[in-house]
Amino acid sequence: MSTIVSDLLRARLDRVRAAAAAAAADAMVIAPGSDLRYLIGGSGSSFERLTCLVLPVAGDPVLVVPKLEAPGYAEVPTDALGVRLATWVDGEDPYRLVAGLLGASTRVAVGDMLPALHVLALRDAVPGAEQVLAGPVLRELRMRKDAAEVAALRTAGAAIDRVHARMAEWLRAGRTEAEVGADIAAAIVAEGHTRAEFVIVGSGPNGASPHHDVSDRVIEAGDVVVVDIGGPVAEGYYSDSTRTYAVGEPRDADVADTYAVLQAAQRAAVDAVAPGVTAEQVDATARDVIAAAGFGEFFIHRTGHGIGLDVHEHPYVVAGNDLVLEPGMAFSVEPGIYRPGRWGARIEDIVVVTETGVEPLNRRPHELVVLPA
Incomplete structure (x- = not known):
């Protein structure tokens, strides 16, 4: 060393x-x-x-x-x-x-x-x-990252963004979640990680389970698919990013309007991150947007978790955590809306608190990405 x-x-x-x-x-x-x-x-x-x-x-x-x-x-x-x-x-x-x-x-x-x-x-x-x-x-x-740690997290964020940018290569109707997941896992390594730590491909009703893994379910045209992926880079620091895709036009008529609410909630929560704000205030910002639109009961987990040498570490962005955010703290902002038995959606970025606000480490678009079926 x-x-x-x-x-x-x-x-x-x-x-x-x-x-x-x-x-x-x-x-x-x-x-x-x-x-x-x-x-x-x-x-x-x-x-x-x-x-x-x-x-x-x-x-x-x-x-x-x-x-x-x-x-x-x-x-x-x-x-x-x-x-x-x-x-x-x-x-x-x-x-x-x-x-x-x-x-x-x-x-x-x-x-x-x-x-x-x-x-x-x-x-x-x-x-x-x-x-x-x-x-x-x-x-x-x-939980207070130094400059070298933040640089490693940036590297990890850019690497996982490159994987999401390639999703159209693998995600299409007629393939199983497991087949798509295997291709994603290989790409995670190819794009700069030492290994794939986790790959979630939740298609159709499986997307309504936030910690679904992969299964033998065959992806169908019209499915909404949650893809949550990450792994460590050489320095040991992790990526973790979720985007939601549709394979062809979504079959459910409520997807577009519901997803727009989720996108607004995630954007508002990221914008709320700054020194002096509490972790629970960031959680409340996302939760309030979703609840105001009538989907509160379908947001069933905390808004975020810290990340670094572990995928999940402090600080946790959750109700009841009055921790005051400080520069160098890194965590996910990942609200979700889950419709049991039908479909789910989540948007997740890793962010770092700066001296004046927030730096998102994931740069992929937040819109619902409609892929060819």
């Missing part, structure tokens, strides 16, 4: 230590996954053998890794970050190793995704230490 990246990661470790101290924690135990990647540049994997980063408030961080998996961390700049590598082999007790590193800690913040298998064993190994979740500490840092 470059010196710039190493300096960035070291600064994150320092900020996390300070935040943990402010939360009255003596140390943190971070599991493999996005939190670990955020802090040291490598995510690792979690299996039955314990792997974790032990990060004392006072003292050097230690990456505890099974010796047979240590080669997988060769790209992590441990020396530049001041991270010591401690390995263990089968037959040794890694929990005693971690207990020794925690020393006299009385309050330990444990990674939210550390498996219960390890959490309970650590509790037995350090019975005098209270365990709390590390998430509240880490999320305060992770």
Whole structure:
């Protein structure tokens, strides 16, 4: 890794230590996954053998890794970050190793995704230490993206836009959702992602299920089709964008007017994003437009979710979240209207809060795209 990246990661470790101290924690135990990647540049994997980063408030961080998996961390700049590598082999007790590193800690913040298998064993190994979740500490840092993170999200947004721009190549009557989804997944990789994380192709009545996947349903002329797709780019940051298509002219007479309401709601919610506005105000902006048109009962999920090294992370754009938006916060704006048994529609862009307003990271048109049947 470059010196710039190493300096960035070291600064994150320092900020996390300070935040943990402010939360009255003596140390943190971070599991493999996005939190670990955020802090040291490598995510690792979690299996039955314990792997974790032990990060004392006072003292050097230690990456505890099974010796047979240590080669997988060769790209992590441990020396530049001041991270010591401690390995263990089968037959040794890694929990005693971690207990020794925690020393006299009385309050330990444990990674939210550390498996219960390890959490309970650590509790037995350090019975005098209270365990709390590390998430509240880490999320305060992770949901305020720095310039490098925003740049990676822009890259991801442009890559998924290129996939949506090619939808006419695959989406047509006579093909199954699964066939279309397989082509989209390949294009997600071809257009710059490391993999396709998810592909939703919800045609006709399946579009009324927001988290439909793909199925063997044959797409028909007149279908409205919800396509929600995304994946990570090389830096680890995710895309996530939804557009709604029609295969030929929609068979349902109410599609055009209903979709116009959805388009207005999504546009109003994006326009509402700015520093000082709360997350719940953005949600209410979209919801109020849809409810005023008589479709409130058909908008059945939150307006958005944060995005970064995870597809879903803080902040969540939902009623009851009075979090005040700040520059660097990135999240989706994705209202939907779902008519059970008939059709559904959703429009989703990723946006970033700027110093003066909002920057959308997806640039594809928001109109209902009518493709040849």
